[in-house]
Amino acid sequence: MKRNSEEKTLTRAEMEIMNILWNSEDAMSTHSIIEKYPDPKPAYSTIATFLKILTKKGFINYRKAEAGNKTFYFYPLLTRQRYTSLFMQETKSTLFGNSAKAMLHFFAQSEDISDEDIEQILNMIRSNGRS
Template identity: 45%
Template sequence: MKELTRAEEEIMQVLWQLESAFVKEIIEHLPEPKPAYNTVSTIVRILQQKGFVGHEAHGKSHKYSPLITKETYTKTFMKGFVKKYFSGSYKQMVSFFTQEENLSVNELEQLLDQLKKKSS
């Protein structure tokens, strides 16, 4: 699974929230300044080529829906992120964020528990 660009992820966030939508509806849920219709349409087609989005024809327009769940993408992305930046070690990642964010022992334990559940 390929990593999404920032623009692609923004559109996927809307599709995950709405579950299915026309390009016009996607635009309505994007923050200001709103991108052009053609821009969003192009990004949705790219997402379709990447296998993230499917469509259903409604006359001349298409209603798009995610083919990949947010959870599946997040899990895959996090594994790649940890591998790329922390040599595949969740402990190194947690250690880094503990130092940066001054997490308490309790918060650290909760974070480790969540990571273990999600990587299973």
């Protein structure tokens, strides 16, 4: 059975490319993606390989430029928010027994959260109708 993009995770290198695509308002060519990388820039062939992988995994798609032009323009099929939601659901399920309480407890214990941040988090939870 073929798994769709909503059931897969991104590697660190794939995430870099996805962040570039998510931050763009338009589809991007391979050269445009490389331009967004800090120095030292990756090789064209490296980015092209990752774009093929991301296409095969179903995270991105592409369109070809006008007739006579060999340039492909890549765009995400999944929003950053949707991917983050799926990733966090999988993390909660896999590492925390599907317990949001256990996951939040872990972050509260392992992060240095200020009293002000805790108050803001509680206010966000309350404003969503949950307290």
